[in-house]
Amino acid sequence: KEVTMAIVGATGAVGQEMMKVLAERDFKIDELICLADPREEGTQLKFKDEVITVQKVTEEAFRKADIALFAVGTEISKELAPIAVKNNCVVIDNSYAFRLEEGVPLVVPEVNAEDIKSHKGIIANPNCSTIIMTVAINPIHKEYGLKRVVVSTYQAVSGAGKAGIDELDEHIKAYMKGEEMKPSVFQYPIAFNLIPHIDVFVEHDYTREEMKMVWETRKIMHLLDLKIAATAVRVPVYRSHSESINLETYKPVTPEGVREVLSRAPGVIVQDNPQEKLYPMPLYTSHKDEVFVGRIRKDISTENGIAMWVVADQIRKGAATNAVQIAEIVVKDNLY
Numbered sequence: 001k002e003v004t005m006a007i008v009g010a011t012g013a014v015g016q017e018m019m020k021v022l023a024e025r026d027f028k029i030d031e032l033i034c035l036a037d038p039r040e041e042g043t044q045l046k047f048k049d050e051v052i053t054v055q056k057v058t059e060e061a062f063r064k065a066d067i068a069l070f071a072v073g074t075e076i077s078k079e080l081a082p083i084a085v086k087n088n089c090v091v092i093d094n095s096y097a098f099r100l101e102e103g104v105p106l107v108v109p110e111v112n113a114e115d116i117k118s119h120k121g122i123i124a125n126p127n128c129s130t131i132i133m134t135v136a137i138n139p140i141h142k143e144y145g146l147k148r149v150v151v152s153t154y155q156a157v158s159g160a161g162k163a164g165i166d167e168l169d170e171h172i173k174a175y176m177k178g179e180e181m182k183p184s185v186f187q188y189p190i191a192f193n194l195i196p197h198i199d200v201f202v203e204h205d206y207t208r209e210e211m212k213m214v215w216e217t218r219k220i221m222h223l224l225d226l227k228i229a230a231t232a233v234r235v236p237v238y239r240s241h242s243e244s245i246n247l248e249t250y251k252p253v254t255p256e257g258v259r260e261v262l263s264r265a266p267g268v269i270v271q272d273n274p275q276e277k278l279y280p281m282p283l284y285t286s287h288k289d290e291v292f293v294g295r296i297r298k299d300i301s302t303e304n305g306i307a308m309w310v311v312a313d314q315i316r317k318g319a320a321t322n323a324v325q326i327a328e329i330v331v332k333d334n335l336y
């Protein structure tokens with residue numbers, strides 16, 4: 001069945017990736033409406049063999065659209081999503097605005113696709129680092145029962161959009177010329193540096209980026225008392241987030257068992273052979289949709305523990321592809 005699809009924020013890094021993924025997956029669309037900030041009005045965007053002119057957001061556009069993928073900031077989503085819902089347009093929102101709201105499903109299709117049917121107009125796309133982690137740890141939870149998670153993330157600069165990519169470029173050039181690196185997107189120079197600060201600081205001196213992994217994972221996996229702690233770090237990598245994850249399970253667990261479980265898990269590719277120097281790296285996982293897992297080994301600091309290394313393209317599976325997969329289910333199950 002063909003639908004009318006809108007993308008709000010079509011000219012941004014995630015919006016552009018959504019268009020690419022929709023085309024690649026041959027999503028059945030009779031009309032694609034590209035919406036963006038009025039300053040972008042008139043921009044021409046390529047979609048399959050068409051050229052689509054960007055429009056500013058109007059209520060009329062939401063009246064026409066069956067589904068709207070939102071790839072804008074939290075404040076804009078808060079303002080526009082209710083208008084879309086009022087016009088019977090189902091919203092799949094990539095921002096933080098509604099993720100923790102009662103009655104808004106927060107969905108990673110490989111983990112909790114069944115939650116989509118309970119939507120009341122808005123379905124939230126989790127934060128990229130949460131999506132990447134839950135795809136990898138959910139199969140292990142199903143087999144061994146998850147007791148505790150400790151995760152450190154190594155987040156690419158494109159998590160902050162095109163501006164993040166440009167800042168890394170500028171800082172590398174400045175560093176090579178011996179000039180001062182002037183931060184604007186990030187708190188400090190990002191070239192040849194690591195910044196343990198993404199988003200703002202909230203309770204217990206954690207950042208909101210770190211607490212998103214706690215709050216969102218518990219909601220997605222329906223594990224409201226899962227013990228989880230995170231450290232989120234910005235690293236001078238263009239694309240793909242990496243995560244070092246330590247897991248404690250209730251049942252006895254082995255690396256061989258985890259490798260076997262993950263090798264048949266949806267959306268996961270195991271790349272794990274230390275003797276062959278085989279493990280995932282962001283330089284090689286970008287522009288792919290799978291979550292890559294390697295360095296699977298016993299966590300030697302505890303009884304039933306596993307350590308592993310997880311890498312995925314945070315613009316694709318971490319945002320655009322996850323949102324399009326949700327839209328595919330909404331259409332397939334006629335939930336719009």
Ligand code: 2RA
Nearest residue numbers: 127128129155159160
């Ligand atoms: C980041 N996860 O990496 C956040 C938003 N994409 O900046």
